[in-house]
Amino acid sequence: MSKNSPIIEIKDLHVWYRTYGGFSKVLNGVNLYVDKGEKIGVVGEAGCGKTTTMRSILRILPEGQSHTPQGEILYHGKDILKMDRKDLQHVRTSGVSMIFQEPSAALNPVFTVGTQIYDVIKYSEAGKGCSKEKIKQMALQAIKEVMIPDPERIFDCYPNQLSGGMKQRICIAMAIVTPREVLIADEPGTALDVTIQDQVHRTLKELVEKKGMSLIMITHSLGVARELTDRVYVMYAGNVVETARTQDLFANPSHPYTRGLMSSVPRLAGGGLAEGIYGHIPDYLNPPQGCRFHPRCPQAKECCKRQKPPIVDLGNGHKVACFLDAEVV
Template sequence: MIHVEHLTVQYRKEARNIPAVRDVSFDMIDGTAVGIVGESGCGKTSLARAFMGLIPPREGAVTDGSIMIDNTNILTVTKQHLQKLRGKTISMIFQDPFNSLNPVLTIKEQIRECFTFIEHKDAQNRSILDQRIIQLLRSVHIPEPERICDSYPHQLSGGLRQRVMIGIAIAREPKLLIADEPTTALDVTIQKNILELLTELKKKMNMSVLLITHNLAVVSRNTSKTIVMYAGRIMEEAPTRMLFKHPKHPYTQILCSALPRLGSKQILKTVPGGPPDPWNLPSGCVFHPRCPFVHDQCYVKEPELIPFEGRKIRCNLYE
């Protein structure tokens, strides 16, 4: 079980603390996939960076909360302990595989670095290690792995670079894999293949997957639970099928109505207005300036995240 409680992330700018993630709590059952969706700037990537300890101290910090994995709060461990957890307990696929890979090292050299953390007798045997690298590339369905091993990132397509990144991320068989927009800038066919690969690896390794995306169609087909975020808050959390069939929060309802459907002649809805300014968040419910069901209470009272009909929801309509 992975347990996140009251997680708060703030960034410092011009002597002010700007909230990015605000009092976020949720659980993940081992071996399941959870999707986190929301507009750009809602706090999805900051949440992922908090898991990995990758928020630069000069820019911001986790100011409250805990992330428990195997009864260990990864927010309070030493840097040395966190380094040991990365890759083995928790790993991450970043948005842009081209910028995540070292342009002056071959794929083999970059994967070799991952295995230096594993305590095996054969780890220092170059030929045995190279065979393990080829086996790893095969596990993520990379064709001609021997040729790819000696290639540089710029010589690979976007889809192959992403498969290499997935291979690096799972090299040490982590308990939790965070996939931050793993299909960005890939065509639809490659997106489908990458997502199917993640699902296959999740089942094969009994690995939990935290899938972060702005694409609702991606989470609808690849997760068992979905969390909708807005302005750093969880607005709604529900089993994925339930959420897409019967969305309750006004924000979730509009997002689901914006999904195109084959054969439908209905005009797609959009969320009116724009995301709130993090420097000056609205009083009361943070969504009230864009909500079609706003009433007087919404201007002054910020709703709590409460259980409601098998889900959790943050909305004054349900209190």
């Protein structure tokens, strides 16, 4: 762990959504940080709040519907949630960039990919005062960097002329074309086939390392997190339930949810499948009291139903939010 202050630090973040049935209390106190040059993974199942957390970093949640009652997101010590328009614009254009899950939805179908990359540079600080020719060169360079052969031809293509893997590479190119500190990748490989996913992940990892950026990798696949990241956060129902360095987490998962998740993954080594985790993710309109995992937890006790579990430090940055570990320590 570095002594310097982290680039992004999320403290006790709560996000609610307005719905007809009242507030849907999705995030319930998320704590997370990213150091410079670090690759972290945020793992969890669908609907656990991974994307909501990441979108609130860039403040791109639907404004009228989302509500942040509590918490702060510090970017170099400055709270993003309280920033004015100009500062926020600065974060978006030269601080943090994001890659979305569905490349075909992230790209505008009526402009060529070249134009879209061009615009990213034009309105960023790096592109200020550059000539048209210079900007185009930068765009072509970015396309080349994501291992697309023949960048000149691709520059004039519309998104529908490209394959899914190609489109995701273009999205990566857009995210890295201007210097950024943090790259948020929201399941960049999920919509792709395994062999293509492997290529995209490799490209992403190489570029992030080359440029010294920090990476926040959101994924539902434990395997992807293991291969790409240094440190992992496991999320369940709007809470970070466990965090540790990647190898520690896989060697010694502590939270009952992490263990259940790991045993549910089909192994290449065979040996059948485990039972899975009983039940499903809670209704956020009326989330369970106490630990949000207790209705599904095989080891739930009385106190789990009433109190929010404490965060227990197991050493070496391995933290787990569970009463079971509180007893042991």
